[in-house]
Amino acid sequence: MSFSLILIVVAVLTIVIFLACTVFVYIWRRKTTKRQDKINRAQLDSERRVQELMDTTEFTEEDERDIDVPFFDLQSILDATDNFSNANKLGQGGYGPVYKGKFLGDQELAVKRLSRASRQGLQEFKNEVVLIAKLQHRNLVRLKGFCIKGEEIFLLYEYMPNQSLDFYIFDHTKSMVLNWEMRFNIILGIARGLLYLHQDSRLRVIHRDLKTSNILLDDEMNPKISDFGLARIVGGKETESSTNTVIGTYGYMSPEYALDGTFSVKSDVYGFGVVLLEIISGKKNTGFYQSQQTFSLISYAWKLWTENKALELMDKTLDESCNKSQFINCVNVGLLCVQEDPVDRPAMSNVLTMLDSEIAISPTPKQPAFLLRNNSSRASPSTKPETIAEITTSLEEGR
Numbered sequence: 001m002s003f004s005l006i007l008i009v010v011a012v013l014t015i016v017i018f019l020a021c022t023v024f025v026y027i028w029r030r031k032t033t034k035r036q037d038k039i040n041r042a043q044l045d046s047e048r049r050v051q052e053l054m055d056t057t058e059f060t061e062e063d064e065r066d067i068d069v070p071f072f073d074l075q076s077i078l079d080a081t082d083n084f085s086n087a088n089k090l091g092q093g094g095y096g097p098v099y100k101g102k103f104l105g106d107q108e109l110a111v112k113r114l115s116r117a118s119r120q121g122l123q124e125f126k127n128e129v130v131l132i133a134k135l136q137h138r139n140l141v142r143l144k145g146f147c148i149k150g151e152e153i154f155l156l157y158e159y160m161p162n163q164s165l166d167f168y169i170f171d172h173t174k175s176m177v178l179n180w181e182m183r184f185n186i187i188l189g190i191a192r193g194l195l196y197l198h199q200d201s202r203l204r205v206i207h208r209d210l211k212t213s214n215i216l217l218d219d220e221m222n223p224k225i226s227d228f229g230l231a232r233i234v235g236g237k238e239t240e241s242s243t244n245t246v247i248g249t250y251g252y253m254s255p256e257y258a259l260d261g262t263f264s265v266k267s268d269v270y271g272f273g274v275v276l277l278e279i280i281s282g283k284k285n286t287g288f289y290q291s292q293q294t295f296s297l298i299s300y301a302w303k304l305w306t307e308n309k310a311l312e313l314m315d316k317t318l319d320e321s322c323n324k325s326q327f328i329n330c331v332n333v334g335l336l337c338v339q340e341d342p343v344d345r346p347a348m349s350n351v352l353t354m355l356d357s358e359i360a361i362s363p364t365p366k367q368p369a370f371l372l373r374n375n376s377s378r379a380s381p382s383t384k385p386e387t388i389a390e391i392t393t394s395l396e397e398g399r
Contacts (some may be wrong), residue, residue, distance in 0.1 A: 273337025
């Protein structure tokens with residue numbers, strides 16, 4: 001075979017191989033694109049269906065079939081809770097009591113009992129059973145099932161043997177169980193859970209009621225955010241919304257939400273800042289009266305910060321275990337989160353970076369707004385935003 005013929009054969013083979021590869025890549029990309037489009041459409045349909053279910057005023061049998069958690073029959077719940085005996089009562093949630101239930105296979109679950117006739121109860125049910133069923137993160141409580149029977153609704157969650165965070169940190173004796181390392185890990189876990197809600201989940205979720213009693217602890221004292229009854233979905237790139245009905249817990253509400261009904265991911269950041277300060281100080285933000293100048297934990301923390309006495313905020317049970325540099329950084333981050341202007345508050349991604357990195361430099365916080373607590377512990381659905389709280393400012397300048 002002549003050399004020129006060999007060249008021709010090689011050239012033809014090269015062209016054939018190139019064309020074959022081009023066709024293969026084209027077909028593969030087309031299939032991949034179709035598959036991704038199908039996934040995107042399914043995700044969009046799922047998110048649209050979630051929003052439709054959230055907007056309904058009642059649940060039909062078809063709606064119940066669309067819920068991605070198991071249905072429990074009422075008799076199994078009655079048997080598991082011993083007919084809702086007081087001995088199995090774990091506490092009282094925002095819209096109903098919570099009981100411990102032991103189901104078949106020794107499975108322990110927490111059962112929340114809601115009244116279907118209550119508008120708030122129905123809304124909380126929709127939020128929890130439709131929304132949280134779509135969320136999966138190690139720092140969020142898992143919904144295990146639901147039941148609807150007559151005028152009553154039941155939500156079943158994974159059982160948290162160590163109860164809620166406030167059970168420990170506001171009790172001088174029980175708080176000794178939580179050393180500095182444990183508290184710091186709890187703070188990080190809460191931050192990771194919020195970051196997932198705000199940024200990493202398929203649905204951008206604003207919790208709207210983050211507080212120490214809504215942080216549950218598992219058997220290893222890992223934190224799990226619970227109670228999504230007030231949560232809201234914001235679509236696409238939205239990070240803010242508003243409401244004419246302000247419902248939440250005094251002491252954890254951001255000023256823009258309490259006064260104007262405006263809520264955003266930065267409202268959750270504010271609540272996180274309050275929770276952080278409560279965890280490291282062992283003191284409640286509400287009911288805190290050190291003096292006329294420090295009527296809340298936030299104002300007290302700000303006063304100490306401006307006087308370079310941040311370590312005086314420390315829970316006395318932490319004297320021996322505390323990492324002082326981490327503690328001061330936590331005070332800094334907490335005050336950044338409760339700044340008056342939502343724009344000044346960091347995103348949860350930045351909060352986590354500042355907390356979890358030894359080299360990250362936290363900016364200096366601006367003066368927070370101080371909300372005076374109303375006599376009620378929870379805002380009423382009919383309360384108008386402008387009547388909820390009064391904003392005051394401190395005379396001290398930030399350092």
